[in-house]
Amino acid sequence: MPTVKLGISLSIDYAHSLPGHGKCSMLHGHTAKVTVVVRGSIPMDGKECGNYMLIDFIELRDRVKNILMELDHRNLNELFICPTAEVLAYWIYRKLREVLPSNIEIVSIRVQEGDSGWAEYEGE
Numbered sequence: 266m267p268t269v270k271l272g273i274s275l276s277i278d279y280a281h282s283l284p285g286h287g288k289c290s291m292l293h294g295h296t297a298k299v300t301v302v303v304r305g306s307i308p309m310d311g312k313e314c315g316n317y318m319l320i321d322f323i324e325l326r327d328r329v330k331n332i333l334m335e336l337d338h339r340n341l342n343e344l345f346i347c348p349t350a351e352v353l354a355y356w357i358y359r360k361l362r363e364v365l366p367s368n369i370e371i372v373s374i375r376v377q378e379g380d381s382g383w384a385e386y387e388g389e
């Protein structure tokens with residue numbers, strides 16, 4: 266069966282501070298873009314439309330959105346010891362793994378803070 270990758274991107278807003286890291290130690294905010302890429306095999310034949318789709322974009326988006334709602338418009342220092350982009354990518358990966366069908370592999374979770382920097386987690 267052919268293997269395909271697909272991805273979605275969503276944005277969240279949050280506040281955080283990173284103690285001991287210069288100006289980042291002061292409370293500030295980001296609009297972060299979260300990009301999820303998944304992979305899986307699909308039959309790519311037959312009469313069912315589902316045979317040509319790994320997961321409906323809307324369904325994937327809804328599952329990711331449910332996870333991101335826990336972070337959106339929050340002060341992330343209330344949730345994590347040090348809420349870096351790395352921590353968020355890892356945390357989102359673990360949460361998403363729990364709610365995806367087993368035939369869908371997570372390729373990567375990328376958290377981009379603003380225009381210049383991002384962190385990505387690809388699993389172990």
Ligand SMILES: [Zn+2]
Binds near residue numbers: 295
């Ligand atoms: Zn920051």
